[in-house]
Amino acid sequence: MILTVTMNPSVDTRYQLDELIIDDVNRVTPEKTAGGKGLNVARVLGQLGDDVVATGLLGGHMGAYMAELMDANGIKNDFVPIKGETRICLNILHAGNQTELLESGPTIAPEELDAFTAKFAELASKADVVTISGSLPRGVEADYYAKITGIAENAGAKVLLDTSGASLEAALKSEVKPELVKPNLTEINGLLGTSFTTDDVDELRSALASDARFSDIPWVIVSMGAAGSVGFHNGRAFRAKTPDIPAVNATGSGDSTIAGFAHAIAAGADDETVLRTANTCGKLNAMDPMTGHLVMDRWDEVYNGVVVTEL
Numbered sequence: 001m002i003l004t005v006t007m008n009p010s011v012d013t014r015y016q017l018d019e020l021i022i023d024d025v026n027r028v029t030p031e032k033t034a035g036g037k038g039l040n041v042a043r044v045l046g047q048l049g050d051d052v053v054a055t056g057l058l059g060g061h062m063g064a065y066m067a068e069l070m071d072a073n074g075i076k077n078d079f080v081p082i083k084g085e086t087r088i089c090l091n092i093l094h095a096g097n098q099t100e101l102l103e104s105g106p107t108i109a110p111e112e113l114d115a116f117t118a119k120f121a122e123l124a125s126k127a128d129v130v131t132i133s134g135s136l137p138r139g140v141e142a143d144y145y146a147k148i149t150g151i152a153e154n155a156g157a158k159v160l161l162d163t164s165g166a167s168l169e170a171a172l173k174s175e176v177k178p179e180l181v182k183p184n185l186t187e188i189n190g191l192l193g194t195s196f197t198t199d200d201v202d203e204l205r206s207a208l209a210s211d212a213r214f215s216d217i218p219w220v221i222v223s224m225g226a227a228g229s230v231g232f233h234n235g236r237a238f239r240a241k242t243p244d245i246p247a248v249n250a251t252g253s254g255d256s257t258i259a260g261f262a263h264a265i266a267a268g269a270d271d272e273t274v275l276r277t278a279n280t281c282g283k284l285n286a287m288d289p290m291t292g293h294l295v296m297d298r299w300d301e302v303y304n305g306v307v308v309t310e311l
């Protein structure tokens with residue numbers, strides 16, 4: 001089983017408009033989905049045919065609605081109830097633009113977090129792979145992902161951690177390390193204090209090799225959007241490039257990549273297959289207008305078109 005964690009989920013509402021008229025009425029038809037990075041991972045894993053359970057925190061009427069949306073999507077879910085109301089995020093697509101209004105979400109009480117930690121430990125003990133995605137909700141310390149990574153890894157699961165900033169730094173410093181981290185280029189530049197571009201693969205490789213924070217993490221992936229990714233696994237370095245097919249919506253490509261890693265790592269695949277699978281998922285998501293959804297009927301074309309080279 002693969003467990004996905006979404007600590008600050010949202011009911012995502014998308015409006016498609018020809019034009020957004022400011023200071024006047026805009027009539028819209030909403031499209032609502034169970035949102036949050038971990039839920040994108042869960043949806044894609046469902047498409048890949050994996051046995052997935054989604055967990056996290058849900059509260060209030062929006063939380064109940066969110067559970068209904070997950071059920072309707074066929075996502076097995078086991079969330080911990082909280083008092084605060086699950087947030088709503090608005091995404092307005094208009095004339096080629098994307099305007100987003102993101103609520104920050106509820107503050108988590110200490111006893112609610114304790115309940116989640118207990119639920120997580122129970123679920124992680126049954127999982128082969130655990131994915132932890134996104135930022136932490138208010139009221140939760142930056143080292144919380146490091147803490148639950150330790151719980152899952154000690155129970156024998158492999159943890160794929162997709163976060164940034166202070167919570168990623170805490171995980172890099174902790175005693176028990178995740179199996180995989182996947183900062184994108186902006187996030188790794190923030191962490192290293194560098195300004196590498198997609199052309200600076202050699203420099204990036206040297207910077208990561210000489211940084212002790214990454215030395216005990218089996219898989220370090222730096223994703224680079226349309227330029228593919230660079231991956232390091234147990235001393236080997238790889239460059240992956242995706243085929244040149246136009247993208248329509250790359251939102252959720254990082255989450256889809258995490259789903260691909262979880263799928264292939266859970267299956268015990270070799271390094272090249274792991275990277276090929278992950279980059280195929282990122283690309284197939286970018287080719288689909290829906291966020292966290294792959295154009296599965298083009299799997300073979302993209303999978304065979306991904307080029308993985310050892311550096």
Ligand code: ADP
Nearest residue numbers: 184223224225226228229247250253254279282
């Ligand atoms: P994040 O969403 O975390 O910032 P990226 O944008 O780096 O992650 O995307 C993750 C992966 O998805 C990339 O490594 C690549 O394989 C694929 N991908 C993302 N955007 C595109 C795109 N526009 N065209 C092709 N592949 C893409």
